[in-house]
Amino acid sequence: MRLVGLTGGIASGKSTVSSMFKHNHIPVVDADIIARDALKKNSGGYKKVVAAFGPDILQDDGQVDRLKLGRIVFSDASKRQLLNRLLAPYISSGIFLEIFKLWIKGHKVIVLDIPLLFEAKMDKWTKPIVVVWVDPETQLRRLMERDNSTEEDARNRINAQMSLDLKKSQADIVIDNTGSRQDLQERFSEVLSQVKRPLTWTEFWLSRDGALSALLGVIIGVLAGKKLFW
Numbered sequence: 001m002r003l004v005g006l007t008g009g010i011a012s013g014k015s016t017v018s019s020m021f022k023h024n025h026i027p028v029v030d031a032d033i034i035a036r037d038a039l040k041k042n043s044g045g046y047k048k049v050v051a052a053f054g055p056d057i058l059q060d061d062g063q064v065d066r067l068k069l070g071r072i073v074f075s076d077a078s079k080r081q082l083l084n085r086l087l088a089p090y091i092s093s094g095i096f097l098e099i100f101k102l103w104i105k106g107h108k109v110i111v112l113d114i115p116l117l118f119e120a121k122m123d124k125w126t127k128p129i130v131v132v133w134v135d136p137e138t139q140l141r142r143l144m145e146r147d148n149s150t151e152e153d154a155r156n157r158i159n160a161q162m163s164l165d166l167k168k169s170q171a172d173i174v175i176d177n178t179g180s181r182q183d184l185q186e187r188f189s190e191v192l193s194q195v196k197r198p199l200t201w202t203e204f205w206l207s208r209d210g211a212l213s214a215l216l217g218v219i220i221g222v223l224a225g226k227k228l229f230w
């Protein structure tokens with residue numbers, strides 16, 4: 001099994017690249033969706049976060065007001081670390097469960113779209129690591145446009161993450177998404193062929209089919225050994 005790490009900065013284009021993988025029938029585990037589930041009303045993560053941040057972060061319907069919580073944590077590093085610490089076990093177990101479900105189905109290449117791949121030290125589980133990079137001005141502009149946010153809010157969110165240039169320096173594959181969508185599509189086609197190259201032996205043994213082949217080999221070996229000795 002090949003676990004491809006897909007990361008980058010906020011609004012650098014990870015979800016756009018994720019959709020391209022999905023269109024090419026490569027499954028994607030989306031950490032943002034898992035993190036959202038971890039904060040749903042009455043879930044384990046919800047209870048811990050409400051206990052730590054207080055009922056002020058709730059909407060009238062009892063759900064977490066994500067905009068409000070976002071304003072708090074993206075302007076205060078210690079509160080952000082607290083939120084990360086409370087949700088991390090739910091997010092990592094959610095990611096593991098999704099990978100397991102895809103492994104059982106026999107998928108050999110799985111993309112993990114994890115914005116905080118490096119920050120959460122999950123990069124050691126993924127190879128290759130694809131970083132979607134954009135220049136800082138484009139990132140700020142796209143973020144403000146997409147979220148309809150103020151420059152201050154957008155800058156706070158960008159500054160809450162490890163620098164995009166540092167992520168770029170630790171990547172196996174860089175997708176520069178500063179250009180047009182057409183440019184991105186062209187670069188993606190090159191990346192897709194790299195990601196889909198044949199599995200290495202290690203990756204094969206880690207896949208469901210590889211594990212089943214190994215198990216079958218052991219069973220045959222044991223049976224053959226018994227026949228030889230009896």
Ligand SMILES: CC(C)(COP(=O)(O)OP(=O)(O)OC[C@H]1O[C@@H](n2cnc3c(N)ncnc32)[C@H](O)[C@@H]1O)[C@@H](O)C(=O)NCCC(=O)NCCS
Binds near residue numbers: 009011087115
């Ligand atoms: C603070 C929250 C409620 C804000 O919700 P909101 O709907 O406004 O944003 P959303 O969840 O869609 O995240 C948008 C982007 O923000 C960035 N981001 C999210 N959480 C963090 C964080 N803790 N630190 C740095 N960047 C973050 C990511 O690039 C993400 O793609 C939410 O982001 C959250 O619960 N964050 C903590 C969980 C987490 O770490 N998520 C990232 C998954 S690895």
Ligand SMILES: Nc1ncnc2c1ncn2[C@@H]1O[C@H](COP(=O)(O)OP(=O)(O)OP(=O)(O)O)[C@@H](O)[C@H]1O
Binds near residue numbers: 180
């Ligand atoms: N090449 C491009 N040209 C123009 N707009 C783009 C391009 N790539 C992405 N966008 C737009 O930029 C915004 C950010 O992209 P996207 O949502 O994919 O980023 P992201 O990295 O997934 O963000 P987040 O970290 O918040 O999840 C979106 O509005 C998207 O439609």
